[in-house]
Amino acid sequence: xxxxxxxxxxxGAVGQGVVEVLLKKEKHLKNLGLDIRVxxxxxxxxxxxxxxxxxxxxxxxxxxxxxxxxLDNTSxxxxxxxxxxxxxxxxxxxxxxxxxxxxxxxxxxxxNGRDVVTSNKGPIxxxxxxxxxxxxxxxxxxxxxxxxxxxxxxxxxxxxVLAGNDVISVEGILNGTxxxxxxxxxxxxxxxxxxxxxxxxLGIAETDPSxxxxxxxxxxxxxxxxxTVFGLCFTYRDVDVTGISKITPESLILAQNxxxxxxxxxxxxxxxxxxxxxxxxxxSPLAVGGTLNVASIQTDLSxxxxxxxxxxxxxxxxxxxxxxxISIYKx
Amino acid sequence: xxxxxxxxxxxGAVGQGVVEVLLKKEKHLKNLGLDIRVxxxxxxxxxxxxxxxxxxxxxxxxxxxxxxxxLDNTSxxxxxxxxxxxxxxxxxxxxxxxxxxxxxxxxxxxxNGRDVVTSNKGPIxxxxxxxxxxxxxxxxxxxxxxxxxxxxxxxxxxxxVLAGNDVISVEGILNGTxxxxxxxxxxxxxxxxxxxxxxxxLGIAETDPSxxxxxxxxxxxxxxxxxTVFGLCFTYRDVDVTGISKITPESLILAQNxxxxxxxxxxxxxxxxxxxxxxxxxxSPLAVGGTLNVASIQTDLSxxxxxxxxxxxxxxxxxxxxxxxISIYKx
Numbered sequence: 001x002x003x004x005x006x007x008x009x010x011x012g013a014v015g016q017g018v019v020e021v022l023l024k025k026e027k028h029l030k031n032l033g034l035d036i037r038v039x040x041x042x043x044x045x046x047x048x049x050x051x052x053x054x055x056x057x058x059x060x061x062x063x064x065x066x067x068x069x070x071l072d073n074t075s076x077x078x079x080x081x082x083x084x085x086x087x088x089x090x091x092x093x094x095x096x097x098x099x100x101x102x103x104x105x106x107x108x109x110x111x112n113g114r115d116v117v118t119s120n121k122g123p124i125x126x127x128x129x130x131x132x133x134x135x136x137x138x139x140x141x142x143x144x145x146x147x148x149x150x151x152x153x154x155x156x157x158x159x160x161v162l163a164g165n166d167v168i169s170v171e172g173i174l175n176g177t178x179x180x181x182x183x184x185x186x187x188x189x190x191x192x193x194x195x196x197x198x199x200x201x202l203g204i205a206e207t208d209p210s211x212x213x214x215x216x217x218x219x220x221x222x223x224x225x226x227x228t229v230f231g232l233c234f235t236y237r238d239v240d241v242t243g244i245s246k247i248t249p250e251s252l253i254l255a256q257n258x259x260x261x262x263x264x265x266x267x268x269x270x271x272x273x274x275x276x277x278x279x280x281x282x283x284s285p286l287a288v289g290g291t292l293n294v295a296s297i298q299t300d301l302s303x304x305x306x307x308x309x310x311x312x313x314x315x316x317x318x319x320x321x322x323x324x325x326i327s328i329y330k331x
Numbered sequence: 332x333x334x335x336x337x338x339x340x341x342x343g344a345v346g347q348g349v350v351e352v353l354l355k356k357e358k359h360l361k362n363l364g365l366d367i368r369v370x371x372x373x374x375x376x377x378x379x380x381x382x383x384x385x386x387x388x389x390x391x392x393x394x395x396x397x398x399x400x401x402l403d404n405t406s407x408x409x410x411x412x413x414x415x416x417x418x419x420x421x422x423x424x425x426x427x428x429x430x431x432x433x434x435x436x437x438x439x440x441x442x443n444g445r446d447v448v449t450s451n452k453g454p455i456x457x458x459x460x461x462x463x464x465x466x467x468x469x470x471x472x473x474x475x476x477x478x479x480x481x482x483x484x485x486x487x488x489x490x491x492v493l494a495g496n497d498v499i500s501v502e503g504i505l506n507g508t509x510x511x512x513x514x515x516x517x518x519x520x521x522x523x524x525x526x527x528x529x530x531x532x533l534g535i536a537e538t539d540p541s542x543x544x545x546x547x548x549x550x551x552x553x554x555x556x557x558x559t560v561f562g563l564c565f566t567y568r569d570v571d572v573t574g575i576s577k578i579t580p581e582s583l584i585l586a587q588n589x590x591x592x593x594x595x596x597x598x599x600x601x602x603x604x605x606x607x608x609x610x611x612x613x614x615s616p617l618a619v620g621g622t623l624n625v626a627s628i629q630t631d632l633s634x635x636x637x638x639x640x641x642x643x644x645x646x647x648x649x650x651x652x653x654x655x656x657i658s659i660y661k662x
Contacts, residue, residue, distance in 0.1 A: 021495070021632060024632075025495065025632075028495075028497065032494075145492075151632070151633035151634055151636065152636065153488065153492040153493060153633075153636060156491065156492040157484065157488060157492055160487070160491060160492065160654075160658060161476075161484040161487040161488055161491065161492060161654060161658075162484060162650075162654055163363075163653075163654045163657040163658060163661070164352070164356065164359075164650050164651075164652075164653030164654035164656075164657055165650055165654070166359065283620065285616075285619065285639050288616065289614065299482075299650070301352060301355075301356075301482070301646055301647065301649070301650035301653070302482035302484075302640060302641065302647055302650045302651070303482055303640065303641040303644075303647060304640070304641075305482065305483065305484060305638065305639070305640040306638070306639040306640070307636065307637070307638050307639075308616050308636070308637040308638075308639075309633060309634065309635070309636040309637070310633065310634040310635075313634075315632055316632065316633055316634060318632070319493075319495050319496055319630070319632035319633045320495075320633070321495075322494075322495030322632070323491075323492060323493055323494045323495035323496070325495070326494040326495055327491060327492075327494060330494070
């Protein structure tokens with residue numbers, strides 16, 4: 001049995017999802033020879049620390065009852081610097097302007113020789129090269145499948161499963177909220193504003209939906225894909241982005257009458273990195289509805305491989321984090 | 332640079348595809364730190380052996396001009412037993428009655444501590460447990476992504492990329508020939524026999540098509556999936572199989588008028604392992620046309636993940652073999 005001592009930075013929906021998944025999968029992990037011991041959990045108010053291993057159920061209950069897991073005011077960054085552990089699970093919320101505390105946590109983790117698994121897009125969409133360089137320098141592992149497409153596996157699929165191929169292009173639907181709004185506008189012949197309101201009521205869109213509907217979230221994910229797959233060093237500001245707010249139900253119906261759907265497609269190839277609404281043939285593998293995400297990977301040897309899955313959800317995102325953890329430590 | 336000494340057993344379409352891919356990807360492999368040196372290539376007439384590394388272009392040319400690569404009559408089995416090398420690339424043709432020479436080659440490879448990467452379904456659909464046991468005993472690696480779905484990645488996707496999940500069920504289209512015939516029958520409102528003949532003319536179906544159209548090929552692939560994913564020990568004879576030869580264009584049109592397509596679906600879950608024609612909703616991710624393969628993996632944490640790709644083709648299958656080789660030896 002291999003014991004992995006982990007800290008969890010950020011205890012919102014994804015961080016709590018990670019704890020739920022660790023509880024649910026304890027036996028599965030033991031069968032794989034892995035004993036994941038959480039030595040600290042931090043949120044914005046402070047931390048619980050127990051170098052022997054935190055009682056995860058109690059931590060979850062306390063967070064839900066009191067709104068915080070904190071038992072003292074130690075920050076995640078102080079823990080990463082001072083407490084002995086192997087792995088930083090970084091699930092603080094995304095800051096795409098500066099990279100925020102997530103970026104500091106990751107850099108500090110590498111400085112201290114710790115591995116990082118994260119769902120936090122901001123730091124990677126802003127500072128991919130610096131992070132990769134820091135992880136290489138310290139010999140740390142760095143995995144971020146959960147940053148793109150939630151439970152839709154794409155990064156590890158390309159890097160490992162399709163390792164014999166060169167990738168020519170990747171295109172896909174990388175934001176479930178936009179996909180939901182467009183799908184519903186077509187189904188109901190209803191205007192954008194109405195379906196945005198519906199998706200906000202259902203908790204699919206945020207109160208401030210601009211990060212999703214203006215295409216910024218898709219652009220961040222596309223940059224992460226582009227940099228990992230093609231070894232590039234884009235930041236999300238390099239992406240040519242158009243959102244979905246100008247799309248009318250009339251244009252969706254017109255497309256439908258001609259055998260097409262309109263989808264917000266992120267696309268990267270040699271000389272192009274773009275997020276924009278595009279006409280997609282109804283029978284294309286990219287024409288998936290609802291909140292699904294999808295990506296088509298065009299390769300030199302294997303032709304086109306398409307993968308579809310749930311793009312969001314705390315348990316789904318946590319499952320990608322768990323798979324990354326297993327990939328680092330199994331054998 | 333890590334040098335891997337490999338033998339290639341079987342030099343038909345897939346074996347030749349492997350050599351083409353090794354030639355095409357030499358630089359890609361060197362960039363990954365891998366120098367794959369082929370020390371022997373065998374076909375049914377004999378072998379070329381060169382412990383310093385065969386000239387792959389000449390071997391390919393000789394095979395295509397003379398119909399054989401053989402320079403002497405040494406068999407692949409004798410080479411596996413007697414010549415020092417790390418990896419057996421097993422691409423002999425499938426024998427689903429006895430496992431054939433492929434089974435002997437794999438068992439002998441493990442006996443001699445060599446790793447095996449294969450596209451040969453027969454041995455694995457018949458003797459999965461024995462092969463896994465033998466590979467474990469000798470500490471050999473054993474990879475067989477290419478046996479299921481050609482360039483559609485499914486085994487490594489489930490075992491590695493989705494490692495945090497328990498799989499509840501897998502269902503999909505595992506045979507491109509059947510999918511082509513059914514797709515064309517619907518498009519042309521034409522009977523089975525006519526579209527079988529068309530697919531034979533195009534080289535999509537074999538002269539004796541029964542292995543494909545009776546569902547045996549799908550059953551073999553399903554058994555390999557079931558055993559790998561669920562740790563079961565089925566053989567293909569345990570599968571409840573119905574083929575496509577009784578399907579009429581009328582039933583396809585009737586289905587279409589109700590929003591469905593008919594597909595030959597392989598399906599495995601706790602208490603069921605079956606290949607049979609099934610009604611699939613037109614907007615289901617499983618409703619892919621032409622020769623494509625598709626598989627939907629239902630998981631406990633990630634929901635349903637669907638993957639689509641080319642199910643056949645020598646380069647596509649060779650690409651899966653190459654990715655398996657990289658996964659064994661990289662780092």
